[in-house]
Each structure stands twice: as C-alpha cells, then as structure tokens.
Amino acid sequence: MEVSYIKLVEIAKKNSFAVGAFNFHNLEVLQGIIAAAEELSSPVIVQTTPPFINDAGFKPVIFAAREIVSRCSVPAALHLDHGNSFELVQKCLVNGFTSVMIDGSKMSFEKNIELTKKVVEISKAVREDIAVEAELGSIGGVEDQIIDGGSGKIIIPEEAVKFVEQTGIDALAPAIGTAHGIYKSEPIIRFDVAAELNKLIKIPMVVHGGSGLDVETFHKLIQLGFSKINVGTELKIAWYKALENSFKNGKTDPLLASAEARKAVKEIVIDKIKIFGSVGKARDFINIKD
Numbered sequence: 001m002e003v004s005y006i007k008l009v010e011i012a013k014k015n016s017f018a019v020g021a022f023n024f025h026n027l028e029v030l031q032g033i034i035a036a037a038e039e040l041s042s043p044v045i046v047q048t049t050p051p052f053i054n055d056a057g058f059k060p061v062i063f064a065a066r067e068i069v070s071r072c073s074v075p076a077a078l079h080l081d082h083g084n085s086f087e088l089v090q091k092c093l094v095n096g097f098t099s100v101m102i103d104g105s106k107m108s109f110e111k112n113i114e115l116t117k118k119v120v121e122i123s124k125a126v127r128e129d130i131a132v133e134a135e136l137g138s139i140g141g142v143e144d145q146i147i148d149g150g151s152g153k154i155i156i157p158e159e160a161v162k163f164v165e166q167t168g169i170d171a172l173a174p175a176i177g178t179a180h181g182i183y184k185s186e187p188i189i190r191f192d193v194a195a196e197l198n199k200l201i202k203i204p205m206v207v208h209g210g211s212g213l214d215v216e217t218f219h220k221l222i223q224l225g226f227s228k229i230n231v232g233t234e235l236k237i238a239w240y241k242a243l244e245n246s247f248k249n250g251k252t253d254p255l256l257a258s259a260e261a262r263k264a265v266k267e268i269v270i271d272k273i274k275i276f277g278s279v280g281k282a283r284d285f286i287n288i289k290d
C-alpha cells in the first residue's frame with residue numbers, strides 16, 4: 001500500500017518511533033526489505049540513489065519499485081535518496097515518487113537554499129503531499145559512489161532554522177556526526193546538536209548513515225525527533241555475503257542464490273525495524289489520526 005512519506009514520518013515523530021528507510025540496488029534487496037516489513041507489520045520507506053537509477057535505467061527501476069510498493073500489504077513509500085539534480089527530481093516526481101531528497105550539501109549555504117527551494121516549489125506544484133528532504137551541514141562518508149562531503153561538517157542549528165524556514169522542506173537530514181558507509185572508528189554523534197535542533201525545528205529529522213550505529217544511539221536519536229533512519233551499507237554487505245556463501249556451497253543457480261540474498265537482507269531489516277520501534281505500526285497506521 002503506497003502512502004505518503006510525510007504521513008509516515010509525521011506519525012512516527014508523534015508516536016516516538018522511526019520508520020526505517022532502506023536503500024535498494026536490485027530487485028532481491030527491495031523484495032527482502034518489503035518481506036521484512038510485511039512480516040513485522042511495519043511501515044517502511046524504500047529508497048534508491050541516482051547511480052543505481054542511471055545504471056539500471058530510469059523506467060525499469062521506477063516501474064518495478066512502484067509495482068512492488070503498491071502491492072505490498074504495509075504502508076510504504078518510494079523515495080529518491082540523494083537526488084543530485086533538479087532534472088532527475090522532476091522526472092521522479094512526475095513518475096510517482098511520493099518524496100525526494102535534494103542534496104545540495106556540497107554547495108554554499110545560499111546555493112543549497114536556492115536549489116532546495118526550487119525543488120520544494122516544483123514538488124508542491126505536482127502534488128501537495130509530496131515530501132522534500134534536504135541535507136544541511138555535510139554528512140561524511142561514501143554512499144553509492146557519492147562522496148558526501150568527505151569527512152563531514154556538523155550542522156549549525158541557527159543555520160538549520162533559517163534553512164527550514166526559507167526552503168519549506170518537510171524533513172531535514174542534519175549532519176550530526178553520522179557517516180555513510182562503514183565506520184572506520186567509533187562515530188562521535190553530536191547529541192547536543194541534535195537536542196538543540198529538536199528544540200528549534202518542528203519538522204521530522206532524518207538519520208543518514210544508519211549502518212553500524214548502536215541500539216542506544218538509535219533510541220536517543222528517535223527521542224530527539226529523528227523519525228526516519230536510513231540504512232544502506234549493512235544490506236549491501238548481507239547481500240554479497242549471502243551470494244558468496246551460496247556460490248561456495250555450489251548454489252550457483254541465480255534463483256537459488258537470489259533467494260539466499262533476499263533472506264539475508266530480510267534478516268537485517270527485521271533487526272532494524274525492531275530497534276526503530278515500528279513493529280505492528282502498519283496495523284495502527286490507519287487508526288492513528290493526525
């Protein structure tokens with residue numbers, strides 16, 4: 001059941017849980033994510049990035065993903081992660097995405113505002129309930145060949161207020177010390193900055209770089225107003241390890257190996273959904289009034 005991203009994250013924020021937003025790079029990863037959400041009766045966001053869309057082709061990715069999302073039994077939203085151009089965002093919006101992220105974090109503050117505002121305007125012109133997520137500060141690390149600001153730059157809360165007001169975005173991905181990819185050392189999460197943002201900003205916030213964070217960190221961030229949590233790298237690792245294992249064990253048939261990969265991805269997503277507190281929330285979703 002396709003639902004709007006805005007509804008998902010706002011309801012999550014009001015009810016102190018987070019919706020997992022999981023990155024997919026092929027069909028079996030997407031199916032593994034959806035299977036986990038269905039098993040736990042949890043809402044879910046599935047998202048993908050420009051490198052995969054460019055690699056597999058816009059229509060094959062979008063049509064397959066929309067078909068899977070609209071048929072699934074839980075509230076689900078299809079989201080563009082790290083949209084890197086106005087043109088791609090526009091194309092996604094007219095082809096059924098319910099939300100997009102525009103990532104102007106490598107630009108100057110002013111240019112980021114200008115681009116993000118333009119995306120918000122076009123989105124709301126397409127459909128009022130389309131959500132726009134944007135990044136401020138710079139979340140470090142590497143995601144899908146997208147090098148996101150190198151080592152990262154922590155958000156300045158006062159700038160965040162101005163950014164949210166001037167752009168009209170629906171969700172903010174603030175740089176608070178998380179990073180995309182594998183953490184090479186213990187991440188230093190700026191809970192103080194997160195708490196300050198929570199006081200100043202009313203819209204839901206998004207954790208990027210969810211792979212490798214511990215349970216306590218997730219719980220603290222959820223309490224501080226983060227209601228969407230992105231996880232990508234852990235799914236990639238589960239996928240390739242499952243395939244590697246299958247091949248080692250002589251399961252080289254694509255269907256058999258893919259089934260193993262799907263199962264491995266599903267297990268990781270199940271684990272995260274439990275931590276994020278969204279188990280059973282799909283059933284409640286229609287009953288929760290905003």
Ligand code: 13P
Nearest residue numbers: 181208209211230232233
């Ligand atoms: P990880 O790959 O570190 O989980 O980050 C995912 C992400 O934030 C996607 O935008």
